[in-house]
Amino acid sequence: MAAVLPSLDELPRQNASQVKNRWGDVVRQVQKSGSVAVTNHSTVEMVLLTAATYNQLVEDAQALKAREQSVLDELARRFDERLGVLQQPGAAGRAADLFAAKGRLGRRPKAGDSF
Numbered sequence: 222m223a224a225v226l227p228s229l230d231e232l233p234r235q236n237a238s239q240v241k242n243r244w245g246d247v248v249r250q251v252q253k254s255g256s257v258a259v260t261n262h263s264t265v266e267m268v269l270l271t272a273a274t275y276n277q278l279v280e281d282a283q284a285l286k287a288r289e290q291s292v293l294d295e296l297a298r299r300f301d302e303r304l305g306v307l308q309q310p311g312a313a314g315r316a317a318d319l320f321a322a323k324g325r326l327g328r329r330p331k332a333g334d335s336f
Contacts, residue, residue: 226255226256226274227256229258229265229268232254232256232257232258232265232268233250233254233257233258234257234258234259234260234265235247235250235257235258235259235260236259236260236261237259237260237261237266240259240269247269251269251270251271252271255270255271255274256268256269256270256271256274257269
């Protein structure tokens with residue numbers, strides 16, 4: 222299940238001095254809201270997350286990577302299959318015949334099994 226996280230603009234904010242001086246309050250706020258944006262001169266420098274949220278992000282990233290690898294493996298398999306056809310004996314001659322035909326058919330096409 223993908224972690225649903227708010228955008229940076231929607232996060233509660235704490236400046237770096239507050240984080241340093243009132244760590245306990247910041248931890249409670251992170252546990253309550255799930256994450257807190259830490260600012261330095263009004264610019265978000267980092268986001269503090271709960272350990273559960275971090276673990277969910279790691280799992281989501283790993284699942285995405287596995288899915289991408291699966292898609293790449295399937296594409297590589299299909300490519301190798303097609304390349305194998307092109308490397309068969311006589312494939313170059315068939316390709317040359319196809320280009321020489323210039324779109325003309327050698328015989329009349331059939332319109333299905335019952336034709």
